Amino acid sequence: MNVPTLWPSAGNATDKRPYWARRVLPWAVALAALAALMAADGWSMERIQRFCHPDGQELSYDEQAGPLRAFEFFGGGYCVIAGAVLIFVLDRRRQPRAFAFVFVVVLVSLKIAAGRARPEVMRREYERRAYARLRGPDKAVGFRLAHLPLAHPYETMFGGPRFGWRNGDFQSFPSGHAMCAAAQAVVLAAFYPWFAPAFYAVACVVGAERVYYEKHFISDVFAAFMLALWLGQLLLRNASFQRLCVRLAALPVFRRGSGEGA
Numbered sequence: 001m002n003v004p005t006l007w008p009s010a011g012n013a014t015d016k017r018p019y020w021a022r023r024v025l026p027w028a029v030a031l032a033a034l035a036a037l038m039a040a041d042g043w044s045m046e047r048i049q050r051f052c053h054p055d056g057q058e059l060s061y062d063e064q065a066g067p068l069r070a071f072e073f074f075g076g077g078y079c080v081i082a083g084a085v086l087i088f089v090l091d092r093r094r095q096p097r098a099f100a101f102v103f104v105v106v107l108v109s110l111k112i113a114a115g116r117a118r119p120e121v122m123r124r125e126y127e128r129r130a131y132a133r134l135r136g137p138d139k140a141v142g143f144r145l146a147h148l149p150l151a152h153p154y155e156t157m158f159g160g161p162r163f164g165w166r167n168g169d170f171q172s173f174p175s176g177h178a179m180c181a182a183a184q185a186v187v188l189a190a191f192y193p194w195f196a197p198a199f200y201a202v203a204c205v206v207g208a209e210r211v212y213y214e215k216h217f218i219s220d221v222f223a224a225f226m227l228a229l230w231l232g233q234l235l236l237r238n239a240s241f242q243r244l245c246v247r248l249a250a251l252p253v254f255r256r257g258s259g260e261g262a
Contacts, residue, residue, distance in 0.1 A: 075177030186232030
């Protein structure tokens with residue numbers, strides 16, 4: 001059984017380039033770009049927010065619920081469930097793709113944050129000190145950042161690994177929404193390559209939305225995209241993973257009433 005035909009663009013095509021060009025060089029360039037973005041995070045975030053909000057005011061309720069915020073849906077679990085159901089129902093002869101879609105997105109999106117404070121948390125702590133008042137985070141957040149000298153509103157602070165979804169103020173790196181959206185784009189582009197530009201465009205808009213609303217720095221989104229692209233392609237090209245998806249789709253409970261099997 002030629003399992004890789006389930007998603008042709010993620011098959012076992014041979015790459016004749018030398019190892020350093022296939023593996024070492026892309027990672028070296030990506031890590032160098034990530035380091036450059038992290039070094040410029042504070043400067044870039046200040047410029048972005050100054051351009052988006054020249055009056056210096058926080059986003060109003062209407063702005064927070066604006067049309068751009070709707071793209072956050074594509075970086076969440078509801079979109080993953082909806083996508084898997086649509087693949088399973090509409091692409092009946094390729095039901096293993098539904099399992100592959102869920103497994104890849106879930107595995108890639110398991111977030112172990114580095115304990116980086118979100119941009120909005122750092123800005124509010126900076127303002128709290130500057131104006132001697134608390135405008136957003138609670139006192140526990142302010143106390144946690146008390147030891148950190150703040151030269152500008154978007155300083156970087158890493159406080160160690162954070163697991164799960166608790167204490168979200170310190171889960172900026174990497175971006176979970178951007179990672180989930182990018183993982184979905186990687187998988188769907190492998191399944192339906194004709195629409196790949198649209199999938200990746202939506203993932204980029206999700207990343208831009210997270211920066212616009214001060215939830216993440218640019219480097220957080222870039223790191224999420226790096227991890228999603230690497231892990232997503234690694235899983236899709238794994239023959240054992242593909243066979244697992246085929247066997248799950250062949251179970252009687254999923255084949256019943258589906259007509260032609262996978």
